[in-house]
Amino acid sequence: MNLRLSSGPHILTRESTRTLMLDVLIALAPTTAAGVYLFGLHAAWVIAVAVVTAVAAEFIWQTLMKKPVRVGDLSAVVTGLIVGLNMPAAAPLWMPAVGSLVAIVLVKQLFGGIGHNFMNPAMVARAFLLASWPARMTSFIHPVRLLGASEATFGVDAVASPTPLVLLRGGGRGSFAITDFLFGNMPGSIGEVCKVAILIGLLYLLVVRAITWHVPVFFLGTVAGLGWLVGLDPVMALLSGGVLFGAVFMATDYVTNPMQRIGQCIFGFGCGLMVVVIRKYGAYPEGVTYAILLMNCVTPLIDRFTSRRVYGMVKQHG
Amino acid sequence: MKKFSFRGGIHPLQDIKGGKAQTRDKAIRDFVAETVCIPMNMHIGAPSNPIVKKGDHVQVGQMIAEAVGGIGIPVHASLSGEVIEVASKQMLGTKPSMCITIQGNGQDDWVELTPLGDVETVPAEAIVPAIKAAGICGMGGACFPTHAKLTPPKDKPIDIVILNGAECETYLTADHRLMMEEPAHILAGLRAAMRAVGAQRGLVGIEDNKPEAIEAMTEAAKGLTGVEICVLKTKYPQGGEKQLIQALTGREVPARGGLPYDVGVNVLNVGTAYAIADAIIYGKPVVSRITTVTGCVKEPANLRLRIGTSFKDAVEACGGYSEEPGKIFAGGSMTGIAAPNDEVSMTKANNGIVVLNEKDSKAHEETPCIRCARCISACPVGLSPYQLKVNYKLQKIDEMEKQHVNECILCGACSYVCPARQQLTPAFKDVKEILAMRRAAK
Numbered sequence: 001m002n003l004r005l006s007s008g009p010h011i012l013t014r015e016s017t018r019t020l021m022l023d024v025l026i027a028l029a030p031t032t033a034a035g036v037y038l039f040g041l042h043a044a045w046v047i048a049v050a051v052v053t054a055v056a057a058e059f060i061w062q063t064l065m066k067k068p069v070r071v072g073d074l075s076a077v078v079t080g081l082i083v084g085l086n087m088p089a090a091a092p093l094w095m096p097a098v099g100s101l102v103a104i105v106l107v108k109q110l111f112g113g114i115g116h117n118f119m120n121p122a123m124v125a126r127a128f129l130l131a132s133w134p135a136r137m138t139s140f141i142h143p144v145r146l147l148g149a150s151e152a153t154f155g156v157d158a159v160a161s162p163t164p165l166v167l168l169r170g171g172g173r174g175s176f177a178i179t180d181f182l183f184g185n186m187p188g189s190i191g192e193v194c195k196v197a198i199l200i201g202l203l204y205l206l207v208v209r210a211i212t213w214h215v216p217v218f219f220l221g222t223v224a225g226l227g228w229l230v231g232l233d234p235v236m237a238l239l240s241g242g243v244l245f246g247a248v249f250m251a252t253d254y255v256t257n258p259m260q261r262i263g264q265c266i267f268g269f270g271c272g273l274m275v276v277v278i279r280k281y282g283a284y285p286e287g288v289t290y291a292i293l294l295m296n297c298v299t300p301l302i303d304r305f306t307s308r309r310v311y312g313m314v315k316q317h318g
Numbered sequence: 319m320k321k322f323s324f325r326g327g328i329h330p331l332q333d334i335k336g337g338k339a340q341t342r343d344k345a346i347r348d349f350v351a352e353t354v355c356i357p358m359n360m361h362i363g364a365p366s367n368p369i370v371k372k373g374d375h376v377q378v379g380q381m382i383a384e385a386v387g388g389i390g391i392p393v394h395a396s397l398s399g400e401v402i403e404v405a406s407k408q409m410l411g412t413k414p415s416m417c418i419t420i421q422g423n424g425q426d427d428w429v430e431l432t433p434l435g436d437v438e439t440v441p442a443e444a445i446v447p448a449i450k451a452a453g454i455c456g457m458g459g460a461c462f463p464t465h466a467k468l469t470p471p472k473d474k475p476i477d478i479v480i481l482n483g484a485e486c487e488t489y490l491t492a493d494h495r496l497m498m499e500e501p502a503h504i505l506a507g508l509r510a511a512m513r514a515v516g517a518q519r520g521l522v523g524i525e526d527n528k529p530e531a532i533e534a535m536t537e538a539a540k541g542l543t544g545v546e547i548c549v550l551k552t553k554y555p556q557g558g559e560k561q562l563i564q565a566l567t568g569r570e571v572p573a574r575g576g577l578p579y580d581v582g583v584n585v586l587n588v589g590t591a592y593a594i595a596d597a598i599i600y601g602k603p604v605v606s607r608i609t610t611v612t613g614c615v616k617e618p619a620n621l622r623l624r625i626g627t628s629f630k631d632a633v634e635a636c637g638g639y640s641e642e643p644g645k646i647f648a649g650g651s652m653t654g655i656a657a658p659n660d661e662v663s664m665t666k667a668n669n670g671i672v673v674l675n676e677k678d679s680k681a682h683e684e685t686p687c688i689r690c691a692r693c694i695s696a697c698p699v700g701l702s703p704y705q706l707k708v709n710y711k712l713q714k715i716d717e718m719e720k721q722h723v724n725e726c727i728l729c730g731a732c733s734y735v736c737p738a739r740q741q742l743t744p745a746f747k748d749v750k751e752i753l754a755m756r757r758a759a760k
Contacts, residue, residue, distance in 0.1 A: 001659060003644070003645055003657065003659060004645045004656065004681070005656045005658055006645075006656055006681065006744070008647070008649075008651065008652055008655075009652045009733050009743065010651045010652075010656070010672075010674065011488070011651040012734055013737070016737045017685055017688055017738055070686075114688060115688045254688050254690040254691065259691045259694050260694060307700075307702065308694070308700035310573060310699060310701060310722045310725050311564070311571075311573065311699040311700055311725060312570045312571050312576060313722070314570060
């Protein structure tokens with residue numbers, strides 16, 4: 001008889017990094033499907049290139065650096081998918097490839113691999129592409145197909161068009177019906193337009209307890225509440241642009257948001273605050289990317305100043 | 319009904335489905351081994367000193383080793399028969415221990431017992447000496463001698479005695495069954511403890527996954543002075559002493575080495591209370607206890623085992639192994655102590671013997687922390703396990719001390735929930751031992 005000797009606990013949860021990443025992928029499935037449906041086959045290619053590049057980059061890097069190959073944890077798939085979903089549907093295929101390379105090599109691996117990057121890799125990739133090719137990153141096409149009953153009145157063959165964000169600043173919603181916002185019948189990045197699909201993803205993540213409500217609720221609550229205070233339509237503020245996608249899938253990234261619940265609330269609030277400030281007063285129509293990246297940088301500070309009281313550390317008895 | 323609880327914690331029972339279900343309906347049955355090997359260091363404190371030698375004839379309940387030092391306790395023969403060996407052996411734990419081996423004669427002759435009488439009428443000052451003479455130590459797993467626990471400093475009055483019937487550990491149903499089958503005897507033990515320390519209230523905490531035990535204990539508590547049965551939410555580690563005190567009284571044991579009596583509380587396991595009742599009412603010392611033998615055994619059971627029964631004999635009493643064992647531990651899966659082989663003996667604190675198959679015994683590969691914060695939500699103490707682990711890898715022991723690693727209760731909740739399979743609890747156990755040695759050296 002050969003018995004293993006080790007200290008407890010002897011049985012561990014079945015949840016692993018891989019199952020958590022799988023949960024995120026499942027949660028991303030509805031909005032991925034909606035994006036491909038709305039924007040057509042080319043969108044599928046953009047996503048595929050982003051995912052394949054991310055996984056290949058991670059595999060090659062870890063092999064070359066003689067590190068344990070961890071592509072099996074699926075985190076590179078998640079990063080690649082989010083990079084792809086942040087692309088405009090008409091992006092040339094080299095763009096998602098560049099994005100995924102930046103995300104995996106520059107942001108994730110150079111800082112020590114999974115768990116060590118201080119900013120969200122996909123967010124940095126998006127910011128990098130936005131700064132390098134601003135025109136291409138903001139040339140949004142109209143959906144080729146529509147979801148749900150729609151009264152959208154935009155030309156079918158228009159190629160580049162402003163997103164409703166430009167209208168939001170004026171406090172209106174243009175010719176878009178509320179259902180168009182919900183179902184994604186409007187120009188925008190592949191994964192961010194169909195809000196219903198994103199909300200299904202959020203619900204899934206909360207139900208399987210992959211994430212907690214703190215970051216998304218404080219993020220979205222701040223955007224709506226503060227937006228209303230400065231004169232933005234709160235419903236439109238939530239339903240336009242990448243706020244919902246960012247709050248559900250990017251601000252909730254474990255690695256780059258705070259550890260304590262209270263810290264996560266502060267983080268969510270900070271993200272919301274930055275989005276409103278940039279949207280209302282900034283030079284860009286959209287601010288989700290920079291809001292989250294900025295708060296990523298503040299995360300170590302938040303962690304430092306938030307902690308739970310340790311049991312028994314109150315008063316000295318007697 | 320109000321349900322009591324604490325902050326943090328986990329729900330391992332949801333993942334370990336087979337666990338308690340295997341034995342919760344199994345009534346306690348007796349098993350008498352042919353030989354027993356009784357260690358002298360079953361309790362915390364100086365090991366007991368053997369007073370028998372090879373060839374001596376002993377009876378059940380006869381003292382075979384005397385107490386050493388102020389908190390030491392005596393050890394009693396658990397079989398009648400012949401002492402065949404007095405020697406040092408490797409048992410559970412890190413160091414070998416002196417052990418007395420008794421070959422039973424199959425007669426189960428008891429020494430003459432001297433009962434003290436009813437727990438309500440016996441003189442209060444006679445209770446603690448009787449508990450010491452009976453060799454009682456914490457039977458929930460802590461093994462701290464009970465007479466010492468019931469002798470707080472004069473300036474620390476106890477107003478509440480808590481009985482721990484939470485049994486939050488996985489697999490174990492020994493306390494559950496005992497509360498169902500012998501509630502009145504357990505509560506007699508509680509009354510004796512209350513009278514010994516002069517406590518007005520006696521609270522019994524039971525998790526809400528044991529409705530039969532709650533019912534039986536509530537019924538038995540009717541008419542008893544100051545005794546209340548309290549329902550706890552099922553959450554690990556609800557049975558942790560500090561968590562139980564917090565849940566039931568709202569009091570917190572002070573950090574930096576504070577003890578329950580600092581907040582006027584004494585906590586006893588239900589098995590300990592049962593042993594106290596035995597000692598007072600029948601004059602019986604500790605020679606057996608209830609142990610859940612489960613996991614990969616053919617007929618999982620709750621057995622009343624003689625102290626010193628080998629794990630092998632206990633498993634044989636359950637029909638033998640059902641699969642090739644990969645790991646055997648004493649206690650539940652969260653804090654159980656792994657056995658080096660199945661020849662080791664069960665002790666007074668041994669509430670479970672759990673056998674895992676080879677597949678479930680495999681070590682997990684540690685992968686990088688992804689900062690998911692699950693360890694923080696799980697910690698019942700409020701520590702940051704992920705941060706402590708970073709410092710452990712850098713061997714920053716002083717930094718860990720500043721981050722209150724000494725307050726860690728080693729419950730294993732953080733290790734259990736970690737999706738990256740980081741070895742958190744073992745690291746903190748290591749550091750706590752290093753820090754304790756440093757304090758001792760000063």
